[in-house]
Amino acid sequence: MNRRQFTKNTLMASAMVSAASIPGYSNFIAPAARTLKRGIMWGSIGVGETIFEKFQLAKQAGFEGVEPMSHLDRNEVLKARDATGLSIPSVCGSLHGKLPLSHPDPKIREEGLAGLKVTLEDAKAYGADTVLLVPGRVSDTVSYDDCWKRSVEEIRKVIPLAEKLNVNIAIENVWNNFLLSPMEAANYVDQFQTPIIRFYFDCGNVLVYGWPEQWIKILGKRIAKVHIKEFSRKIADTQGKSAGFKVNLQEGDVNWPLVMKALDDIGYNGWTTIEQTGGNTPEGLKDLCDRLKNIQAS
DSSP, rough: OOOOHHHHHHHHHHHHHHHHHHGGGGGGHHHHHHOOOOEEEGGGOOOOOHHHHHHHHHHHHTTEEEBTTSSOOOHHHHHHHHHEEEEEEEEEOOSSSTOOOOOOOOOHHHHHHHHHHHHHHHHHHHHHEEEEEEEOOOOSSHHHHHHHHHHHHHHHHHHHHHHHHEEEEEEESSSSSOOOOOHHHHHHHTTTTTTTTEEETTTTTTGGGGGGHHHHHHHHEEEEEEEEOOOOHHHHHHHHHGGGGGOTTTTSOHHHHHHHHHHHHHOSEEEEEEESSSSSHHHHHHHHHHHHHHHHHH
16 A cells, blocks of 8 residues: 555544444444434324333334334333334424423423433433434514524524534424425524534425525535425415425435435435335235335435
């Protein structure tokens, strides 16, 4: 090996070690081949009475991990995880809709922040490296700039805990009238100036005001996790916006080959987690998993 090649190899190894030291950034070490992991969100497991039964059915369907909601019985979740061998890559906050960090009432914001702290602690207990947070909601009573300022102020308060626990806080794009472009979403994340604040990208939610492959390109390594969800613009136009989600994976308007290429282009090789209806029977769960496999291979 000559000196130039030795130096190149040494720099590459150093960069990989540095990236791996940041929670979730190991997702971006360029793989020899695409090896995206298959997860399913708690709300998409529509069958099973107990926490263990839901984990077991997800396992039988072919999933490799489950994204639970926060504030579940922690011991039961841990038992289900260990009994099934499934991973828990991330935890979705269960209170940010009811107690948004953008609320005009400081007491509500305080309660929402307490809920976020529990979500982070749940994630640490489960071995997850990411929590999903919807930071706020713009409305007739909450202006866009107030949503930005209040949510940022509250998130800053919990960054020390997130860094201590080594758990990412990932902002999700939802229909909350906020962060409506990928450039703005990137700026929102970057202002915190810490890699512990990331983005949880939802492929289906963005279809009403953009194209997921474009968002992925711009957000790049800010993306901590990816939600796989389908959406039909045609159904939304004729039956109402929320009805657009009533379509099977690969039968809507998400261009999955372009999405997968965009993820490849930014070097993402982590979890792709189903957030989709259809999992109300064991057969439905298996169908979701099989469709996810097809998407990953597209």
